[in-house]
Amino acid sequence: MANVLYAVIQIFVIIMLAPLVNGIIKKVKAFTQKRKGAPVLQMYFDLLKLIKKSVVVSDVSSWIFKVTPYIVFSSAVAAALLVPVTTMIMPVGFAGDIILMVYILALGRFFMMLAALDTGSTFGGMGASREAMISSLIEPSILITLFTVALIPNSTSVYQIMGSMKAADFPLIHPVYILTFIAMLVIIIAETSRIPVDDPATHLELTMVHEAMILEYSGRNLALIELGAAVKQLVFITLLVNIFIPHDQFISIAGIGAVAISLLIYLIKVIFVAVVIAIVEVSTVKLRLFSIPNIAALAFILSFLGFLQYFILGR
Amino acid sequence: MSDFLDVLSVLILLSSFILMANKRIKSYIQTFRIQSALIALTAGIMGIDILSKEGRFDVLIVCVIIIAMKVIYIPHLLNKAYTNVEYKIEKDFFLNIPILIFVCCMIVVFCYFSISNTGGINLGIINLRVVNSVSLILIGLFFMISRKKAIGQIIGFLVIENGLFITAMLATQGMPFIVDIGIFIDMLTAVLILGIMVFKINEKFDSIDMNELKNLRG
Numbered sequence: 001m002a003n004v005l006y007a008v009i010q011i012f013v014i015i016m017l018a019p020l021v022n023g024i025i026k027k028v029k030a031f032t033q034k035r036k037g038a039p040v041l042q043m044y045f046d047l048l049k050l051i052k053k054s055v056v057v058s059d060v061s062s063w064i065f066k067v068t069p070y071i072v073f074s075s076a077v078a079a080a081l082l083v084p085v086t087t088m089i090m091p092v093g094f095a096g097d098i099i100l101m102v103y104i105l106a107l108g109r110f111f112m113m114l115a116a117l118d119t120g121s122t123f124g125g126m127g128a129s130r131e132a133m134i135s136s137l138i139e140p141s142i143l144i145t146l147f148t149v150a151l152i153p154n155s156t157s158v159y160q161i162m163g164s165m166k167a168a169d170f171p172l173i174h175p176v177y178i179l180t181f182i183a184m185l186v187i188i189i190a191e192t193s194r195i196p197v198d199d200p201a202t203h204l205e206l207t208m209v210h211e212a213m214i215l216e217y218s219g220r221n222l223a224l225i226e227l228g229a230a231v232k233q234l235v236f237i238t239l240l241v242n243i244f245i246p247h248d249q250f251i252s253i254a255g256i257g258a259v260a261i262s263l264l265i266y267l268i269k270v271i272f273v274a275v276v277i278a279i280v281e282v283s284t285v286k287l288r289l290f291s292i293p294n295i296a297a298l299a300f301i302l303s304f305l306g307f308l309q310y311f312i313l314g315r
Numbered sequence: 316m317s318d319f320l321d322v323l324s325v326l327i328l329l330s331s332f333i334l335m336a337n338k339r340i341k342s343y344i345q346t347f348r349i350q351s352a353l354i355a356l357t358a359g360i361m362g363i364d365i366l367s368k369e370g371r372f373d374v375l376i377v378c379v380i381i382i383a384m385k386v387i388y389i390p391h392l393l394n395k396a397y398t399n400v401e402y403k404i405e406k407d408f409f410l411n412i413p414i415l416i417f418v419c420c421m422i423v424v425f426c427y428f429s430i431s432n433t434g435g436i437n438l439g440i441i442n443l444r445v446v447n448s449v450s451l452i453l454i455g456l457f458f459m460i461s462r463k464k465a466i467g468q469i470i471g472f473l474v475i476e477n478g479l480f481i482t483a484m485l486a487t488q489g490m491p492f493i494v495d496i497g498i499f500i501d502m503l504t505a506v507l508i509l510g511i512m513v514f515k516i517n518e519k520f521d522s523i524d525m526n527e528l529k530n531l532r533g
Contacts, residue, residue, distance in 0.1 A: 173318045175325040182329075297413035298336050301420050302329070309325060312427055312446050 007081060013263065014080040014238070018230035019043035021237065021274045028278035043230070050223035058119045058216060068115035069217065069224035075108035076231040083158050083238050086248060086262040098146050098156045101239075102139075105232055109135055112225070116213035123205060127212025130289060134197060134209065137296035138190045145180045145187065145303040149243055151310050152176070158239070165246040172244060175313060179306035181244045186299040188240060188277070190292075192233040195281040197292055207286060234270070241269040320485065323357045324444040327481060328423070331454045331474060335419050335461075336412055339404050343470045344393045350474070351385035354481055365489060373492040374484075380499060381480075389473065389506055396510045397466060400517045405464055415461055419454050426450040444485040452478030465513045469506065476502050 023040040030037025057065060082101045113131055116124035150156045153164035165171045172178055190197045193210040202208050214225050247265045287295065330350040337343055355378050362374035397403075408415065426449045455478050459471025480498070483490045 170318075173322055175321045178322050179325060179329065294336055294412045294416075297416045298332070301332060301416050304420055305325075305328070305332075305423065308423060308427065312431075313321070 010081060010085055011077060013085055014231060014234055015077070015227070017267070017270065018227065018234040019047065021234055021270060022230055024271055024274040025278040025281070028275055029282055032278075032282045043226075047223045047227060050226070051220050053219040055219035055221055061115075061119045061216075064111070065115050065118045065216070066221075068111045069221040069228070071111045072108040073224045073228040073231070075104050076228040076235065079104045080231055080235050080238075083235055084162065084242065085238060085266055086242075086259065094157065098150060098158050098161070099143070101158075101235070102142055102146065105235070106135070106139070108228065108232070112213055116216075119216045121216060123208075123212040123215050126205075127209055127215075130209045131213060133289075134190060134292060134296075137293060138187060138299065141183055141296065141299040141303045142187050142191075144300065144307055145183045148176060148180050148303060148307045148310060151307075158243075162242055162246055162248075165243060166248055171246065175309040176306050177244060179302050179309060181240075183299050183302035183306065184240050184244070185276075185280075186295065186302065188233075188236045189280060190295065190299070191236055192229070194277060196284045196287050196295060199286050237270055237273050238266075241266070241273055245269055319360060320357060320444060323353055323360070324447040324481070324485065327353050327357070327477075328447045328451055328454075331451050331458070332416060332419060334470070334474065335415055335454065335458055338406075338412075340397055340464065340466050341403070343467060344390050344397065347393075347470050347473060348386055348390045350477060351381060351390075354477055355381040355386060357481065358484060361484065361489065371489070373495075374489040376492070377489070377495050380496075384499060384503060385473070385477070389503075392506065392510050393466060393469065396513045399514055400466070405462060405467060407463065409461060409463075415457075419457065422453045422457065423447075423450045426453065445482060448478055448482040448485055451481065454478075465509070465516060469509045469513070472505065472509070473502070 020040065020043075022043050023038075026042070027037050027040050079101045082097045082104075109131065113128040116128040116131075118124075146156075149161055153160050155161065168174070172181060189195075193200050198209040199207055200210065203211055205212070210229070214222065217225055247269065248262060253261075327350060330346055330353060334343060334346045334350070337346060358374055358378035358381060362372070362378050365374050366372050410418070423446070426446050430446050430449060452475055455471050455474030455476075458474060459468050462468055462471065476498070480495075
């Protein structure tokens with residue numbers, strides 16, 4: 001019974017929080033450009049408006065186009081279930097769930113690429129091929145990062161990894177964790193279509209990747225895909241903050257109050273990471289598409305060096 | 316203390332990877348400055364430790380010399396040479412950047428397998444730091460042969476020197492003061508001469524590409 005309650009809390013927190021992260025990133029970017037910027041809650045208003053609007057579907061598209069928004073959204077939510085927001089509430093946990101999480105997200109991305117090809121528009125095909133390239137370049141570094149992190153507690157369960165991190169005083173002062181942490185930051189930026197790899201605010205046909213794939217969607221379907229993308233971003237941020245900056249050891253009380261405090265600290269950490277991402281976004285330029293292998297190679301090497309340091313260190 | 320030194324040795328190694336992934340000569344100089352600052356930080360931490368344990372303060376003096384020379388003076392000198400030459404970005408590599416980075420990674424693997432089999436220095440924790448710093452020397456060497464422009468090669472030389480210094484530092488808890496000073500003065504002279512040579516090569520051939528040096532008729 002408690003597990004069901006935890007799962008409901010987890011899904012509710014993640015879905016409600018996901019658009020806020022986008023709002024914070026946009027607000028910080030606006031501040032650095034001396035603009036006032038849209039309100040932090042703008043994405044909620046956008047989603048509400050999109051849900052009210054009617055859906056336009058192309059005549060030539062097949063069933064893939066119609067089911068894709070639901071698959072994208074539900075795969076993101078299913079991945080969110082596997083990453084505990086705090087160690088105090090544990091919705092779903094079993095051996096190997098970290099690998100399952102990566103490939104559940106890949107399933108959503110696969111269907112998104114299919115749907116982009118489905119309508120037969122030029123931009124859809126272009127965006128899909130670019131997305132396939134970026135995701136195939138980034139996938140090895142995600143897996144090696146997660147495996148390296150999993151080596152220390154000898155378990156691929158996110159819950160166990162967080163538990164072993166709780167035991168350490170300062171997890172970031174460690175050769176393995178500092179490298180995988182930086183690798184994870186690069187991965188988040190590449191996975192969530194942020195600036196050095198893809199520009200989320202552009203509709204310029206030469207540069208867009210994620211936007212090109214969702215160009216044909218409208219109304220409720222678009223709202224689901226946008227919310228799915230935001231949830232996916234929050235899943236990665238949650239993975240980052242909870243693996244590398246654990247906080248539960250500082251809470252000494254127990255019960256419902258502890259969960260509330262834990263969620264509050266989690267919120268502060270997510271806001272912190274959102275600000276960091278925004279700063280990275282304003283301080284770099286978008287790379288050429290053919291320079292992305294360089295970034296992917298760097299991310300791979302960071303994670304591989306972390307993997308190597310584990311053996312060099314011998315503990 | 317020991318954890319901090321581990322992390323610093325890894326960050327110094329990481330800065331050499333970032334150097335290898337760079338294309339702009341300005342970012343070479345900037346990354347070298349960051350690497351030297353990290354080395355100065357390592358020397359500072361070790362110096363304070365040695366001062367409190369043994370009462371020697373020569374490592375702290377070495378730390379101050381590193382900050383003055385490698386963080387401030389030599390980057391300034393290279394920036395001056397950089398403003399004189401017209402090549403701001405390195406275009407033609409022998410290999411492309413992902414392959415260069417993979418070769419560097421293989422260097423680290425090679426160092427791990429060759430050093431972990433030796434006795435003597437293989438005393439627990441020193442192992443990690445010596446692997447990282449010896450790979451820094453070899454990566455500096457590889458950086459030197461992978462770049463065609465003169466400033467890149469000077470930076471490679473300086474990275475080798477950084478690697479030698481940090482290897483000696485981490486393996487022996489600070490070399491004799493006079494040895495350090497001797498190495499620093501040698502390096503400073505080398506960089507001064509190389510800086511003048513960059514200027515002269517640029518003046519003579521309108522380029523700092525090393526391949527132009529094949530025809531020395533002027």
